Amino acid sequence: MPGDVPESPAKDLRTLIPEYAGLARETTLLNPEPGDPGVRESSLGGRLLWPADEPWPYCAQEGHWTYGSDLGNTTEIVPGAVPMVPILQLFARDVPGLEFPEGKDLLQLAWCALIHEQDPRLLVMPQLYWRNEAEVMAGGSLSEIPGVSEGEYDEDNMPQPSTLSPITAEDFPRWLDLPKDMWETWEPRFRLPTGGSAWPPDSNVIGTKVGGWPAWTQPADWPNCESGHRMEHLLTITGDIQLGDCGGVYFFHCRECPGLPWDWRFDCH
Numbered sequence: 001m002p003g004d005v006p007e008s009p010a011k012d013l014r015t016l017i018p019e020y021a022g023l024a025r026e027t028t029l030l031n032p033e034p035g036d037p038g039v040r041e042s043s044l045g046g047r048l049l050w051p052a053d054e055p056w057p058y059c060a061q062e063g064h065w066t067y068g069s070d071l072g073n074t075t076e077i078v079p080g081a082v083p084m085v086p087i088l089q090l091f092a093r094d095v096p097g098l099e100f101p102e103g104k105d106l107l108q109l110a111w112c113a114l115i116h117e118q119d120p121r122l123l124v125m126p127q128l129y130w131r132n133e134a135e136v137m138a139g140g141s142l143s144e145i146p147g148v149s150e151g152e153y154d155e156d157n158m159p160q161p162s163t164l165s166p167i168t169a170e171d172f173p174r175w176l177d178l179p180k181d182m183w184e185t186w187e188p189r190f191r192l193p194t195g196g197s198a199w200p201p202d203s204n205v206i207g208t209k210v211g212g213w214p215a216w217t218q219p220a221d222w223p224n225c226e227s228g229h230r231m232e233h234l235l236t237i238t239g240d241i242q243l244g245d246c247g248g249v250y251f252f253h254c255r256e257c258p259g260l261p262w263d264w265r266f267d268c269h
């Protein structure tokens with residue numbers, strides 16, 4: 001049926017594939033704006049509300065250098081683990097669409113801003129934390145976050161401190177992320193008379209966001225937990241940080257398993 005062939009690249013999958021509309025999920029776009037976020041505010045690249053009695057995370061990958069034992073001497077650097085940097089902090093009050101584990105109301109993310117030349121697949125080695133704000137406040141919070149020596153950072157992996165203005169939006173999968181059966185049914189509609197397929201624009205929301213669908217820039221790569229469940233998309237970080245040649249960093253977790261196992265992916269060109 002000629003009428004089925006998409007004529008205009010402006011048409012999106014929602015009109016071409018009715019079932020696509022059924023894949024809508026709510027996402028919360030975080031909309032970071034460079035600023036000076038407080039430690040008790042949701043932020044990208046801002047200070048994290050960190051328990052004073054919990055060690056700050058370090059990255060011990062090979063090839064990292066850090067200050068020597070004489071902390072007053074910032075010219076002496078020696079091989080060693082380096083402090084990770086704050087990436088994201090989300091308070092439940094700012095992101096109602098994000099379901100927190102019982103008793104938790106604060107999600108934090110830190111990663112290593114240094115280049116991992118030995119194994120680029122490691123990229124940023126992120127760490128994820130679920131906390132209770134009141135508990136951190138009651139126990140006291142860390143006043144100083146350790147810094148690494150300047151020049152050691154890969155600035156691409158460092159977000160500018162930014163405040164967040166979360167808004168919710170309807171999100172859809174990238175066309176590369178369509179369920180297999182849906183894709184097989186509908187792919188013929190996008191075939192061109194010359195062979196190959198026309199990739200239609202999709203309605204995936206690109207940006208740093210919570211929930212919804214991953215904003216993959218490469219073919220989808222959903223992780224499974226150790227029990228074999230396909231994990232849920234937790235959040236995407238993209239666009240607001242350079243990340244070298246990479247499109248984004250994507251976080252996933254499994255709510256079916258105790259301990260909320262999580263994993264991450266990134267895609268590089």
Ligand SMILES: [Zn+2]
Pocket residue numbers: 059060061064112113114115116125
């Ligand atoms: Zn590292």
Ligand SMILES: [Zn+2]
Pocket residue numbers: 225226227228229254255256257
């Ligand atoms: Zn699981």
